[in-house]
Amino acid sequence: MARLIRTEKEVEGRYEEVWLVVEEDALEQWPSGPREIVGRPATRIDGLERARGEAVYTADLKLPGMLHTAVLRSPFAHARVVRIDLAGALASPGVHAAIGPEDISQLEEECGFQGAAVAAVCADTFAQARAAVAAIDVEWEQLDVLLDPDEAIARGEQLDEPRVRTRGDYEQGLADADVVLEGEFRTQVVLHNSLETHQSVVQWVGDTLEVYISTQYIWGIRDEVAKGIGIPADKVRVICHYMGGGFGSKNSPDDYTFIAIELAKRTHRPVRCALTRREENIATGNRNATIQRLTIGAKSDGTLTALGGEYVNAVGWSGWVAPTEGPMQLLYSCPNVKTTTWGAKINQPPMKAFRAPGFVEGTFGVESLLDELAAKLDLDPLELRRKNYAHHDAADERPFSGKSLMECYRRAEPHWDRRLEVRSRSTETVKRGVGLASQIWYGGGGPPSYAWIRVGSDGRATVVTAMQDIGTGTKTAMAQIAAEELGIPLEHVTVSLGDSARGPYAAISAGSSTTPSMGPAVRAAAADAKRQIIEIAAQRYHLEERVLDLRGGTVVSADGNLSTPLEEVVGLLDDAQILGKGARGPNPTGMQVLTFGVQVAEVAVDIETGEIWVERIAAVHDIGRVINPLGASSQIEGGIIQGIGHTLSEERLHDPKTGRILTTGLDAYKLPTFADVPEIVSELVDEPDGHLTNLGSKGLGEPPIVPTAAAIANAIRDATGADVRQLPISREEMLRALREAEQRTAEKEKRGAPAGV
Amino acid sequence: MPELEVNGHHYEIHAEVGESLADTLRDDLGLTGTKVACDEGHCGACTVLVDGVPTLSCITLLHAVDGASVTTIEGLREHPMVHAFVRADAMQCGFCTPGQIVSAVSLVEANRDPSTDDIRHAMAGNLCRCGAYPKIEEAIRTWRG
Numbered sequence: 001m002a003r004l005i006r007t008e009k010e011v012e013g014r015y016e017e018v019w020l021v022v023e024e025d026a027l028e029q030w031p032s033g034p035r036e037i038v039g040r041p042a043t044r045i046d047g048l049e050r051a052r053g054e055a056v057y058t059a060d061l062k063l064p065g066m067l068h069t070a071v072l073r074s075p076f077a078h079a080r081v082v083r084i085d086l087a088g089a090l091a092s093p094g095v096h097a098a099i100g101p102e103d104i105s106q107l108e109e110e111c112g113f114q115g116a117a118v119a120a121v122c123a124d125t126f127a128q129a130r131a132a133v134a135a136i137d138v139e140w141e142q143l144d145v146l147l148d149p150d151e152a153i154a155r156g157e158q159l160d161e162p163r164v165r166t167r168g169d170y171e172q173g174l175a176d177a178d179v180v181l182e183g184e185f186r187t188q189v190v191l192h193n194s195l196e197t198h199q200s201v202v203q204w205v206g207d208t209l210e211v212y213i214s215t216q217y218i219w220g221i222r223d224e225v226a227k228g229i230g231i232p233a234d235k236v237r238v239i240c241h242y243m244g245g246g247f248g249s250k251n252s253p254d255d256y257t258f259i260a261i262e263l264a265k266r267t268h269r270p271v272r273c274a275l276t277r278r279e280e281n282i283a284t285g286n287r288n289a290t291i292q293r294l295t296i297g298a299k300s301d302g303t304l305t306a307l308g309g310e311y312v313n314a315v316g317w318s319g320w321v322a323p324t325e326g327p328m329q330l331l332y333s334c335p336n337v338k339t340t341t342w343g344a345k346i347n348q349p350p351m352k353a354f355r356a357p358g359f360v361e362g363t364f365g366v367e368s369l370l371d372e373l374a375a376k377l378d379l380d381p382l383e384l385r386r387k388n389y390a391h392h393d394a395a396d397e398r399p400f401s402g403k404s405l406m407e408c409y410r411r412a413e414p415h416w417d418r419r420l421e422v423r424s425r426s427t428e429t430v431k432r433g434v435g436l437a438s439q440i441w442y443g444g445g446g447p448p449s450y451a452w453i454r455v456g457s458d459g460r461a462t463v464v465t466a467m468q469d470i471g472t473g474t475k476t477a478m479a480q481i482a483a484e485e486l487g488i489p490l491e492h493v494t495v496s497l498g499d500s501a502r503g504p505y506a507a508i509s510a511g512s513s514t515t516p517s518m519g520p521a522v523r524a525a526a527a528d529a530k531r532q533i534i535e536i537a538a539q540r541y542h543l544e545e546r547v548l549d550l551r552g553g554t555v556v557s558a559d560g561n562l563s564t565p566l567e568e569v570v571g572l573l574d575d576a577q578i579l580g581k582g583a584r585g586p587n588p589t590g591m592q593v594l595t596f597g598v599q600v601a602e603v604a605v606d607i608e609t610g611e612i613w614v615e616r617i618a619a620v621h622d623i624g625r626v627i628n629p630l631g632a633s634s635q636i637e638g639g640i641i642q643g644i645g646h647t648l649s650e651e652r653l654h655d656p657k658t659g660r661i662l663t664t665g666l667d668a669y670k671l672p673t674f675a676d677v678p679e680i681v682s683e684l685v686d687e688p689d690g691h692l693t694n695l696g697s698k699g700l701g702e703p704p705i706v707p708t709a710a711a712i713a714n715a716i717r718d719a720t721g722a723d724v725r726q727l728p729i730s731r732e733e734m735l736r737a738l739r740e741a742e743q744r745t746a747e748k749e750k751r752g753a754p755a756g757v
Numbered sequence: 758m759p760e761l762e763v764n765g766h767h768y769e770i771h772a773e774v775g776e777s778l779a780d781t782l783r784d785d786l787g788l789t790g791t792k793v794a795c796d797e798g799h800c801g802a803c804t805v806l807v808d809g810v811p812t813l814s815c816i817t818l819l820h821a822v823d824g825a826s827v828t829t830i831e832g833l834r835e836h837p838m839v840h841a842f843v844r845a846d847a848m849q850c851g852f853c854t855p856g857q858i859v860s861a862v863s864l865v866e867a868n869r870d871p872s873t874d875d876i877r878h879a880m881a882g883n884l885c886r887c888g889a890y891p892k893i894e895e896a897i898r899t900w901r902g
Contacts (some may be wrong), residue, residue: 195802197794471849
């Protein structure tokens with residue numbers, strides 16, 4: 001029965017209270033361990049079309065009569081349009097329409113960052129549109145630029161009220177400490193740089209607007225577009241069969257989609273608005289920079305008595321204040337914690353969610369400082385983490401639905417035990433070491449999410465749901481779950497997704513939520529279809545339903561007398577079809593659903609040049625039941641590699657005076673390449689979360705990137721004794737940290753302490 | 758008028774001077790398997806073979822390769838490398854994958870048993886933001902099945 005509940009919904013660490021209609025999850029979880037299909041490696045069911053270049057992305061779509069758009073974006077970090085004249089653009093060859101700030105709200109007169117959209121032109125070709133944009137006559141008034149996040153906070157330029165979270169008595173916790181450490185950590189602006197840039201192709205068909213878009217959230221686009229232009233949501237059809245990467249940046253329609261819609265309305269033509277790579281790097285969002293001023297108090301045995309954090313998120317002109325304090329709040333059982341998180345509004349491009357927003361940055365800070373504490377107290381960093389293990393969510397005083405972090409630590413031991421051998425391979429100038437860091441993040445998903453399953457007379461099944469696969473392989477995972485529950489071979493299942501007009505509502509592909517949100521709905525739909533198949537078989541063969549089962553594509557009876565291929569049973573149906581439907585049940589009431597893990601990094605540092613090589617990373621994560629170990633290992637590797645980029649090379653730079661962006665192309669913005677990839681070893685605990693849905697599965701999109709930076713920084717400390725405090729760990733930062741460590745040693749020696757203590 | 762042989766078919770192409778080979782392939786010939794991700798020759802997504810040599814088609818002018826023989830991902834549909842990529846799960850979003858496969862094919866056609874260093878060197882110009890590199894390396898190592 002459908003049940004109306006008031007519940008807490010979490011996406012990317014943001015909570016809201018919502019009304020939800022949920023259907024009870026009637027299915028028992030499968031016992032733990034690999035099953036026939038679920039839990040066993042499966043290659044992507046859409047691998048061939050992607051590999052052969054047959055998959056049609058939004059970038060490849062060409063509708064008849066389609067026009068191309070170029071956008072005029074602010075060249076200044078803060079400026080006002082005094083006067084704009086589109087006549088030159090309208091008179092340019094091939095141009096069909098031009099719009100400016102007076103036409104739609106997404107085009108602005110006051111531009112708070114370089115890249116804010118001001119005007120747009122559509123033409124027969126993109127080259128014509130670009131030439132026409134150059135012919136727009138604009139008079140700018142440049143305004144004062146605010147770039148320093150601390151100054152912004154001091155001036156009250158904040159995106160939200162400061163978020164203060166406390167438990168226990170922080171001051172008392174500090175007073176009770178035998179040792180107190182402080183550290184200031186800084187993280188940089190990181191760009192998503194999905195290889196398919198942000199883009200839409202839109203067309204009006206009668207009174208319906210069709211939006212083809214590279215997106216992580218078909219239904220969110222539908223609702224935002226409908227609201228934005230004031231038409232019913234059912235008159236917006238959103239289509240995304242394949243998309244070339246998102247990483248959190250493609251959850252909303254953004255300026256380009258609304259520009260295309262307006263131009264399509266004016267020209268009565270399909271219109272494409274696709275960003276160039278250089279626009280992509282200024283105008284589509286980014287992981288914001290942070291300043292983290294952290295304090296840690298502990299007893300001499302390592303028991304934490306106080307954790308404090310002042311977090312300044314340099315959000316940019318817009319965006320939201322990510323939970324940078326989350327890891328400090330959630331990782332350890334420390335009784336006294338106080339964090340304050342500010343969001344600075346500065347003249348830089350907007351923040352957008354980027355793979356575990358806040359937690360990546362916050363984990364670097366708190367896990368680095370924890371290892372500084374371990375070094376100070378001469379404790380084993382792994383033991384220090386075990387000592388302060390959180391057995392429940394102390395921030396909100398509630399139990400975890402499932403937590404196998406201790407098991408992750410246990411499985412990480414063989415990797416951790418390599419450190420003597422790794423260190424012994426150091427030379428005079430190249431020092432080697434091992435470091436680890438813990439991972440905590442969300443990933444439980446939630447309702448609503450729905451799936452349908454259609455079984456035809458050939459005994460093959462199609463999962464129908466309007467979700468999107470952003471490249472994580474969720475489409476394959478859904479096929480595995482359906483095949484497992486139905487009891488048919490995996491190759492007999494297809495998955496139809498990517499179209500809001502052709503399937504029920506499906507969850508956003510963000511917050512590591514697609515598999516945990518969609519998977520239980522798909523299983524429920526498959527169970528519904530299977531029940532109907534058994535009912536038909538029972539009538540056909542005059543047997544009781546309870547003695548019948550469907551296994552390996554065959555309908556079997558408990559006594560073994562009946563063993564009939566499914567297609568013979570449903571072959572009776574001719575063109576009739578069995579339709580199963582399923583909904584995602586609720587999350588466990590009063591419980592915190594999180595993912596956990598640990599990574600162990602091995603690095604080499606050239607202490608003369610500051611060059612750093614990551615040589616090996618071992619990752620052990622707990623995400624509940626694993627659906628597809630092959631796809632899961634790919635997610636872990638991809639997360640770690642992005643993490644290495646975040647740690648060592650990636651940084652969007654701006655001119656400190658004007659705020660102009662200096663790294664807009666892939667020549668200057670340094671993504672990891674083949675040469676940057678270390679040996680990666682991954683393992684998953686694979687124990688179902690007994691409280692979570694009919695699957696016990698959580699998401700894995702984000703967890704692997706969370707601890708990588710801290711693990712590398714801690715390995716650098718192990719190798720060199722230097723405390724790096726800033727991402728990316730450039731050679732300058734590495735050499736600064738080495739000099740600081742040298743001075744510290746020299747001062748100790750001067751005070752008469754023996755070297756090395 | 759420039760002429761090309763693309764995947765074994767002969768074409769005469771009406772195009773203005775200045776058109777990139779990538780635009781010719783994608784817009785004029787409809788071969789959208791070749792992707793354009795940066796349009797500046799930095800990412801390798803647009804890699805095709807020109808007279809057997811891996812080439813960045815987004816920064817190659819059509820008129821500069823007049824008379825050349827071009828192989829795109831569409832011409833490699835049945836190549837064992839395609840199946841090796843699927844088998845090894847050597848892709849996530851798949852947008853860079855055709856370019857990766859073209860570079861990988863070029864490598865193994867010249868060197869049937871490439872070492873890890875050979876692979877890393879030959880593939881260094883193909884970016885993958887999803888980070889499928891370890892699996893791509895595995896696909897190339899095991900391409901013959």
